[in-house]
Amino acid sequence: MADVVRVVAADDPVRPLFSPAGELTADARGTLGLSPDELRDLYHKMVWIRRTDQEALNLQRQGELGLWGPYQGQEAIHVGTVAALRPTDWIFPSYREFGMGMCRGIDPAEMLTLFRGLSHGPWDPRRYHFAPLVIPVASQVPHAVGMAMGSRFKHGDDVVLSTFGDGATSKGDWHEAMNFAGVFRAPVVFLCQNNRWAISVPLAKQTAGSIAERAQGYGFPGIRIDGNDVLAVLAAVRAAAARARQGDGPYLIEAMTYRMGPHTTSDDPTRYRSETDLERWNVKDPIPRYREWLQGQGLIDEASLAAINREVETAVEATRNRLKSAPVPAAGEAIFGRVYQHPPDSFLEERQEFESSLESN
Amino acid sequence: MADVVRVVAADDPVRPLFSPAGELTADARGTLGLSPDELRDLYHKMVWIRRTDQEALNLQRQGELGLWGPYQGQEAIHVGTVAALRPTDWIFPSYREFGMGMCRGIDPAEMLTLFRGLSHGPWDPRRYHFAPLVIPVASQVPHAVGMAMGSRFKHGDDVVLSTFGDGATSKGDWHEAMNFAGVFRAPVVFLCQNNRWAISVPLAKQTAGSIAERAQGYGFPGIRIDGNDVLAVLAAVRAAAARARQGDGPYLIEAMTYRMGPHTTSDDPTRYRSETDLERWNVKDPIPRYREWLQGQGLIDEASLAAINREVETAVEATRNRLKSAPVPAAGEAIFGRVYQHPPDSFLEERQEFESSLESN
Amino acid sequence: MEPVTMAKAINLSLRDALAGDDDVLVFGEDVGTLGGVFRITDGLQKAFGSDRVFDTPLAESAIIGICIGLALRGFKPVPEIQFDGFIYPAFDQIVSHVAKYRNRTGVSMPITIRVPFGGRIGAVEHHSESPEAYFTHTAGLKVVAPSTPGDAYALLQSAIADPDPVIFFEPKARYYLKEEIDTAKEVPIGQARVARGGSGVTVIAYGPTVGIALDAAKAAEKENISLEVIDLRSLSPLDMPTILASLQKTHRAIVVHEAPVFGGFGGEIVARIADDGFDLLEAPIARIGGMDTPYPPARYEKLYLPDVDRILEAADLALAYG
Amino acid sequence: MEPVTMAKAINLSLRDALAGDDDVLVFGEDVGTLGGVFRITDGLQKAFGSDRVFDTPLAESAIIGICIGLALRGFKPVPEIQFDGFIYPAFDQIVSHVAKYRNRTGVSMPITIRVPFGGRIGAVEHHSESPEAYFTHTAGLKVVAPSTPGDAYALLQSAIADPDPVIFFEPKARYYLKEEIDTAKEVPIGQARVARGGSGVTVIAYGPTVGIALDAAKAAEKENISLEVIDLRSLSPLDMPTILASLQKTHRAIVVHEAPVFGGFGGEIVARIADDGFDLLEAPIARIGGMDTPYPPARYEKLYLPDVDRILEAADLALAYG
């Protein structure tokens, strides 16, 4: 009866980097090998994606966007993850990973067309190795595993990052995907952004167990880390990705964080959570925390901080302008254009009819 | 970050009964408190359900049944489980738990009508607290959890047993149900009959992890035990049920066993497994093993063994006769009779038409 | 009584059902503390406690799956699926169990699955689906969709009281329309209503399209065209007598739903009329619905969905036919 | 070539697809070592290795879900769902992703989902379902169902080569019927065939009911009634020109499928004929199908399913109409 695949410590290059409480150790922080520019860039990116988040919130209030799902508080995960991966490593996001997409080089104005009601996902995922934002919770996790299996079949040296929320871990698809990943030893890093809320449902009502510890049941290691420390995220994802890349299979990282804003602009969190909780997490806000660290290390001064802010403001203004001036695709193309590569005749006729009815009105 | 619900040893009344290898300890065996009659009855039941299994196999070969799914090798689980529970505790079986149904008092001839193509499940589950055999793998697990939640809501003192195969643990429904059980602290005992095969797929291709250890990830304990020892099964289920009954929530038992026969009569296991594997498990056959133990304890003699065999033969013959003489329900009733409690008029008209077309032919 | 929105009417109906029968349970994602993303369950947990009205983990298949066990135990579960597009993960539990469990066991399954459905709310993907045809084709289920606050109240009472499973589709674009309601009025499952009498063409609609059909009827009147609007309310079973009675007058029909036309529920309606009412028909029955594409981005939904113009055009064609 | 069964024809088609394109992958439950519970994938793992043909864990949603990632990577996944009744757990992945992923991203999804379907094999519950209508109503999918070994071979080639997702329904009751096949023959998606010419009534069938329809045509001939049998092969898209051409001759039609009639795919066929062919029709179109109940226990399936008698009766009625 002793045929359980035990994941032994030697298989786990992530755990030694962290304290039992999930903090990146000082030693590990010292050996990340990032240049001062790279370290400053992480900060720059976090400021940029937060400012863009705020701008999107404004745009929604102004009626320029139909909906917005803020990721405030989760920037360390967005930025640290992308920095830890190669550009050819695929990322399969859920719907809140706008900041990750920005870090991958997708124009935020282009991505915003989704929230502006102009598209369901305008970019080509293959260009950025960044899959579309996916709304049905957890349904993207098997996609990531399929890609990782494909990487193995093609003897690729890329790995896949699959990210999802705490709520997503309750879904059947999440489980099926985790189990497939274990069986096929797929090169995939699972990254749970445990922001403690699934709309109004707090973590304690989402599960009575531990998300990170579930990995063991699928035959690979898992760890719970501080998700509000950009370097901790970077270190964990990098080590887990390296492990996957060398053929040792999946890894599950549970990054503890907090959804500082509402679930989306349609949500009213005052109905279900208190300000004190939020205040507790304000202290752990990943951006000031990292800024203070950079300052403590003498890696950033007031002038560079000001420069970053200026650059970010310029970028955000440009994004806003690009968004507002973005052309509205023609209806026929928007509705019919991408459904099939080989559209049936009857489908083309329907499109034709639709388009002529538009003209006649 | 230290908010994981840890299941501590004090919460786990099952583990102390077992060695780390999952064997019931001699001490625990001694304290089961079963009378000699009860101990002999377990043997009697195992022989009875195995003989009925063989008979069903024969009946299938003779064309009296359309299909049969033998449970040979898993009798210790069937018998031990039912003996461990109160008659008012609900059991939610998968499709292979025919023997459990027999132990619950359902007439095997009645149950066999399912495999004879006469019904989808003829008994009233509420009468036997035994849910229907369910074919879509793992789909019955949330039903069991719903019943257990209901028990809690009604302040009942009954518990629920949910059983399934190793293959079932790969399904999303299994996971969702386990997680619900943890969150709602539902009084349910999960019993995995790990018979090492899901049709042709061996355990190692089903999962790279450990089934029992998954429980931790849902916030309750789990254990892997020897499923070919009827007393081990009885002890584990009884202790887990007692724990659930007193409000301490779910428990997962992974009972290791072996599917000695084909998946069903449609299956040809020679295509995917070797005889040697089977031989290895023959040695652990739950019936001779328990007989030897009873004999060693001086609890059973040749005369009682012979008497048991005679009784079983008589019972099986009676079952066969009842099956063959079972009336074939009228088609209108069989097809339309149980779909709705309040059938719509159009539905009744369709039934009417159907029935008159039968008459006119 | 003050005029109430459909959202409020459903809330009242749930409240009365919970108050009237201890076995009624309301649960789903965010229905407890928050009161639902549409506030349909607002205040219910406070009033009835968290053993009767509760939040679940995020798992639609289990939300429906537990209903089977609860129903076996004697409960009347009223789960909520948060949006139309999130009912698909529960499809197996609905089709293989909710619809078939009584047929398998003889035990009734008084389960009412509430689903906000339809578009026209400017939402992102998966929030504007019209999946009703997947359920009307599933034997063992009853499928209803009210279009007014009063019908929503009454039909939900009927659904919860019904011993068989009911899929209860709520036209979310109409949640905030107000009307005076009479909570004593009964609306049995299986009865359509003539929402507006007329003599020229019968327009058959349900849920979100009833309003459009009525608007079209008003507009048509100005051109001296008389449209009779039937609000099906119940899709399965389908009230053919009411439909055929209307056809006796009009001899022409149009079917309107938001779902794509191909393989949609409109096909069933047309096929039945073309069979039972073959001799009545004086023109082909137009089906007006969503395009045969996935639901488009919000900016395009008005063009995608049935509207007054498309109904009027179809009415003109039907009247000119022959 | 020797006559081959449909099972063998599908096996050959998979083999040729695997041999012709390294990106084709075949996987599912028991398809590898065992060669599938119907032996459709017999020998393929041996021939192509376990990176191309492999067993998966028991999880239909993931079986379909991984197809999206594989397709993004350039593969052409050909997953098997073991039985019709087990496709429902994968419904969300099919409806929300397989059907919509290209519309969302512009990336094609050349996925072919093989599903043995239909009844008449004496099976237990969930093994005789006809779920095609759930998929024909799903925009973004193509849905086909061959009825002969030759068509099965060719249509599967077309499906796998098609850059869009195809649900490939295999009539399992016909797996062991033999026929000589011509592997060079092409059957494009979207083309029905006239399985038997006739002039009195058009019988429209697909998959498992084509044989019944042909039997009925033979029986009718003896009574001097001429039935034309159309084998749709492709349900979505639907070949209306072939159907209407037949109606030009017969002016009468019958639709036959195994699925329950209510809300079934037959409704779409009737609704289209009653629209495009309104003036051609001289009698109501009968729909013959399963009862509007869950699939019954095996002993009753012959009474539940369409048979020759029901088709003949409907033909008599259609011819006598008016």
Ligand SMILES: Cc1ncc(C[n+]2csc(CCOP(=O)(O)OP(=O)(O)O)c2C)c(N)n1
């Ligand atoms: C299958 C499904 N069910 C319900 C929803 C509605 N919904 C959107 S987000 C959400 C909560 C998700 O929580 P989590 O996974 O923790 O992610 P977070 O929003 O915190 O980033 C819910 C219930 C959905 N999108 N998909």
Ligand SMILES: Cc1ncc(C[n+]2csc(CCOP(=O)(O)OP(=O)(O)O)c2C)c(N)n1
């Ligand atoms: C959802 C679903 N998929 C596929 C099948 C076909 N099938 C029947 S049993 C089985 C294997 C089940 O294995 P396991 O859970 O280990 O139970 P066992 O048969 O060993 O008792 C499969 C694949 C099914 N019944 N249900």
Ligand SMILES: [Mg+2]
């Ligand atoms: Mg969350």
Ligand SMILES: [Mg+2]
């Ligand atoms: Mg097994």
